[in-house]
Amino acid sequence: MRSIDQDYLIWHPFSQMKNTNELPLVTEAKGAYLHTSDGRKIFDAISSWWVNLHGHSNPYLAEAIAKQACQLEHVIFAGFTHQPSITLCERLDKHLPEGEWKYFFSDNGSTAVEVALKMAYQFFRVSDKQRKVNLIAFEGSYHGDTFGAMSAAERSVFTEPWDDLFFEASHLPVPTDENIDELERRVESLANDPCIFIYEPLVLGAAGMQFYKADHLERLQTIIRKRQGILIADEVMTGFGRTGKWFASEHTNVKPDMLCLSKGLTGGALPMSLTVCDQRFYNTFLDDKFEKGFLHGHSFTGNPLGCAAALASLDLMEQQETWDGIDRIHACYEEREEELKVTGKLQNIRMIGPILAMDVMEENKGYIHPLRDRLYNAFMKRGQLIRPLGNVIYLLPPYIATAEEIHHSIDVIIEVVQEL
Ligand SMILES: Cc1ncc(COP(=O)(O)O)c(C=O)c1O
The missing domain is CATH 3.40.640.10 (Type I PLP-dependent aspartate aminotransferase-like (Major domain))
Known part of the structure; x- marks a missing residue:
């Protein structure tokens, strides 16, 4: 973690700086994981704003x-x-x-x-x-x-x-x-x-x-x-x-x-x-x-x-391995769809290619949603970078993510929504 005085010169994007007190300080990123200065390893389930395809610091x-x-x-x-x-x-x-x-x-x-x-x-x-x-x-x-x-x-x-x-x-x-x-x-x-x-x-x-x-x-x-x-x-x-x-x-x-x-x-x-x-x-x-x-x-x-x-x-x-990765990720989503449904907390579970999305059942919609921060923090606490869009939880990982990693992200989603 860094304290607000450490990067007091910086104005971060899409942030209300008044509430931005402590930010994880990322020291390195490898594959699908971000490593922070306080020793945490965070799974980047949203490819760092949807950009990363082949894993962080990809050697190639x-x-x-x-x-x-x-x-x-x-x-x-x-x-x-x-x-x-x-x-x-x-x-x-x-x-x-x-x-x-x-x-x-x-x-x-x-x-x-x-x-x-x-x-x-x-x-x-x-x-x-x-x-x-x-x-x-x-x-x-x-x-x-x-x-x-x-x-x-x-x-x-x-x-x-x-x-x-x-x-x-x-x-x-x-x-x-x-x-x-x-x-x-x-x-x-x-x-x-x-x-x-x-x-x-x-x-x-x-x-x-x-x-x-x-x-x-x-x-x-x-x-x-x-x-x-x-x-x-x-x-x-x-x-x-x-x-x-x-x-x-x-x-x-x-x-x-x-x-x-x-x-x-x-x-x-x-x-x-x-x-x-x-x-x-x-x-x-x-x-x-x-x-x-x-x-x-x-x-x-x-x-x-x-x-x-x-x-x-x-x-x-252009390598088949990448497309196999996309299929592997999608197959995990299909396998877990029923389990997500029976939580009774989620609706409109949808998937296409490597994207999985679902709505937490709530009356309010929209990005500025009271649930958003609660969910984000609960995921972060469990080592998952999953950034809900309002009441919408989604995964959009890099294609190198393993089946085990995807299943773990889904386990965490289920655990977190069950606690709501
Ligand atoms: C569909 C779409 N268009 C444009 C943009 C803007 O891209 P950038 O953030 O690189 O300016 C985004 C960013 O999320 C996007 O999702």
């Missing part, structure tokens, strides 16, 4: 990063290029849904979304001379913390201080068998104007791992596609195996126009993101005038260390 990734660091650690990406970025895009291209893709680098999930939105708006302005564009997203959706990403996403307690500063978006309920016909009608009407539909395919992560059907997504995608709207798949969380496929977009037959990738892109080792867009966007920005280009970039765009980590992570993702 570490070696690739170290090798790259000794050769070319960084170079300005405007006016220069480098081999790790070229190889990465060529190799990723083989795993994305078939298409003619162009790859734009940035640094995190929010900027990947920001880039996608800026490209999409500029595209309409250049191609159609259109200023009125309907932005469509799901209620509860989360796309990041920059202004564009917040504008697209659901308004919530997290966005309240800036609510009057966002641009407009239409938020649709998450599709269900009951509302899908009505949603289709709403999308038809919104698609009368040029429109952008941004969605987390199949799983709304921050909304509490809310699942919806691929068939429903496909019905909405089909309308937008027919009306020449732009489909942006925010795969920041769902990419790289999190729904049991390389990308969640593979669960439907409609290819998005853009994909936002981050988190697992580097195996969780370094911050980097990609906005992958259809070639037609790229072509629309080609012009003799400089100012007609896409004038966006960051100092660390295309960082070679990030690319080296991503390439090493791709090597591992």
Whole structure:
């Protein structure tokens, strides 16, 4: 543990610092475990905010990063290029849904979304001379913390201080068998104007791992596609195996126009993101005038260390062992589903690929939930980093987690909810 005076200079993310008195001081992390200065070993059941795929301090990734660091650690990406970025895009291209893709680098999930939105708006302005564009997203959706990403996403307690500063978006309920016909009608009407539909395919992560059907997504995608709207798949969380496929977009037959990738892109080792867009966007920005280009970039765009980590992570993702890991984790969830149900404390137990989620039966919903801290602390006390989203408990571990480790996490969940 560290005391608040030890890191009194630091303002931590998503935290009310008034209540942040003592934080575990992580001294090292190996495989699926975090080791703290007070001798604790904590199982990282949420892959440290959904980023880690192959375990912490993975030697294969570490070696690739170290090798790259000794050769070319960084170079300005405007006016220069480098081999790790070229190889990465060529190799990723083989795993994305078939298409003619162009790859734009940035640094995190929010900027990947920001880039996608800026490209999409500029595209309409250049191609159609259109200023009125309907932005469509799901209620509860989360796309990041920059202004564009917040504008697209659901308004919530997290966005309240800036609510009057966002641009407009239409938020649709998450599709269900009951509302899908009505949603289709709403999308038809919104698609009368040029429109952008941004969605987390199949799983709304921050909304509490809310699942919806691929068939429903496909019905909405089909309308937008027919009306020449732009489909942006925010795969920041769902990419790289999190729904049991390389990308969640593979669960439907409609290819998005853009994909936002981050988190697992580097195996969780370094911050980097990609906005992958259809070639037609790229072509629309080609012009003799400089100012007609896409004038966006960051100092660390295309960082070679990030690319080296991503390439090493791709090597591992391409190994059968990784996919066996995903299957192994999922099989444990299936095995324990009935046991979770009979606790009588949990409902809506759901799973896809390596994600398991469940709602603690409670009247109140939402992230700021009285149960949240109680559950988090109870899990931490038992050596498990499980960070409930309100009353939603979920597991999203690195793929190297063993069956024994997954069963132990589930044992702990059962023990903790039974004490409620
Ligand atoms: C679907 C989705 N989009 C975007 C983001 C933002 O990513 P970052 O935290 O890297 O900015 C997240 C983060 O959780 C996410 O889940």
